[in-house]
Amino acid sequence: xxxxxxxxxxxxxxxxxPPAAAELGGDAPLSRxxxxxxxxxxxxxxxxxxxxxxxxxxxxASTLVGDPVRGQEIVSRWSQxxxxxxxxxxxxxxxxxxxIGRRKPLLAxxxxxxxxxxxxxxxxxxxxxxxxxxxxxxxxxGLLFAYTEVLHNSLLVxxxxxxxxxxxxxxxxxxxxxxxxxxxxxxxxxxxxxGKVDWGFVPSAPLFGLDPAAHEPERIVAPMAAAxxxxxxxxxxxxxxxxxRTGVPFLRALADGARDLWRMVATVKAHKDAAVFLLxxxxxxxxxxxxxxxxxxxxxxxxxxxxxxxxxxxxVLTVLAVLGGFVGRWLDAGLGPRRAVLVEIGMSVLGxxxxxxxxxxxxxxxxxxxxxxxxxxxxxPVFRTLxxxxxxxxxxxxxVFITAHYASSRTLLTRLTPPEQTGAFFGVYALxxxxxxxxxxxxxxxxxxxxxxxxxxxxxxxLLLAAGFVGLLFVKGGDRRR
Numbered sequence: 001x002x003x004x005x006x007x008x009x010x011x012x013x014x015x016x017x018p019p020a021a022a023e024l025g026g027d028a029p030l031s032r033x034x035x036x037x038x039x040x041x042x043x044x045x046x047x048x049x050x051x052x053x054x055x056x057x058x059x060x061a062s063t064l065v066g067d068p069v070r071g072q073e074i075v076s077r078w079s080q081x082x083x084x085x086x087x088x089x090x091x092x093x094x095x096x097x098x099x100i101g102r103r104k105p106l107l108a109x110x111x112x113x114x115x116x117x118x119x120x121x122x123x124x125x126x127x128x129x130x131x132x133x134x135x136x137x138x139x140x141x142g143l144l145f146a147y148t149e150v151l152h153n154s155l156l157v158x159x160x161x162x163x164x165x166x167x168x169x170x171x172x173x174x175x176x177x178x179x180x181x182x183x184x185x186x187x188x189x190x191x192x193x194x195g196k197v198d199w200g201f202v203p204s205a206p207l208f209g210l211d212p213a214a215h216e217p218e219r220i221v222a223p224m225a226a227a228x229x230x231x232x233x234x235x236x237x238x239x240x241x242x243x244x245r246t247g248v249p250f251l252r253a254l255a256d257g258a259r260d261l262w263r264m265v266a267t268v269k270a271h272k273d274a275a276v277f278l279l280x281x282x283x284x285x286x287x288x289x290x291x292x293x294x295x296x297x298x299x300x301x302x303x304x305x306x307x308x309x310x311x312x313x314x315x316v317l318t319v320l321a322v323l324g325g326f327v328g329r330w331l332d333a334g335l336g337p338r339r340a341v342l343v344e345i346g347m348s349v350l351g352x353x354x355x356x357x358x359x360x361x362x363x364x365x366x367x368x369x370x371x372x373x374x375x376x377x378x379x380x381p382v383f384r385t386l387x388x389x390x391x392x393x394x395x396x397x398x399x400v401f402i403t404a405h406y407a408s409s410r411t412l413l414t415r416l417t418p419p420e421q422t423g424a425f426f427g428v429y430a431l432x433x434x435x436x437x438x439x440x441x442x443x444x445x446x447x448x449x450x451x452x453x454x455x456x457x458x459x460x461x462x463l464l465l466a467a468g469f470v471g472l473l474f475v476k477g478g479d480r481r482r
Contacts, residue, residue: 043232068301083438284468324403
């Protein structure tokens, strides 16, 4: 923070909304600006759930491309392009943001660009947007999404104050899950279930006359995600305080930010265990992220699931992933955060291995299963066979332990770093999450191309998780506190 970013209690440059005393006291409800800040993250999350993971990208890979294997190869190839761009630019923006001063003049045009681009994915049809155009759009959206994260996060303290930051952050995470669940649930009720179940509370046909034969229920999630983002983003521009103007030119701010990044890295190098941990995290966090990104495409192609199955899959995992936060806390307390992360990585490796051994006619590599020779497990519209049920349980395990690792990793870093340098270390922590963000997509792409199967691409994720696991073995500290 420079002298030009002095704290104001009132006005457009205020760190907190009035009354400042109540907010800084820590017991008052969150201010209007803090709630608006949290709402922005909640409204942004449905894009990830609906477009990237569960509905739209599986549709692109399986239907628009027409071959799930080739679809996974194409999606992973373009994802690495987005990862390269994020790696090269997002850390610089994050390091320069305090020198830039006001965030909203940068955030507003990014949001205004993203909304019509997300909406345009509705026209992703064989006769409309080509696969190349769709992937180019989602690549740019992914880069802009990363920029919104940087700018949005940098407004947290100004929105909620130091004492209210944890409450606003928790509310943002809760709203993200809530918005995603509501979007998935509404999509299932309004577009996927109609015509497939005879339940009184479900419409008899998809709302708005959407045609399942034209894959309109899968494509409608794009306008939905755009509309949710547009409505949820508006309050942050109306109510959340911005930083004051600094007058520092944009390019100079980037250059100074690059120097700050180098100083942060130099600080970390003086603490061996923290440096080894951050290096290991670069690998295993990429592996965890790759599991999340490609689980939907993998499930749609390997298990042959359609939009209804993918919607229910997303609903179940989104709900159950909440347990991950509790599991991470229990493991941290019982084993210490370093061993907790090792357990979480190990369980994720087992989850990937189990995923690879599943198919509609095979359970965990060795057990053949003939769906025609077995009665359905129940008379519902989805997941009527034993392989499908086991696949769901594996996904549940992955969701829990991947969620848990985020909490345990943060705790581990606090155990390995001196308290007076926490800011610098968490700066490099954020950098380590983007420095190799492209690597997971790169390996999935290469594995899919070399082996010619989705399983071959998914298996490469094990390499990243294993590298992170081995790296953590060389970290000393972070054990259970007596």
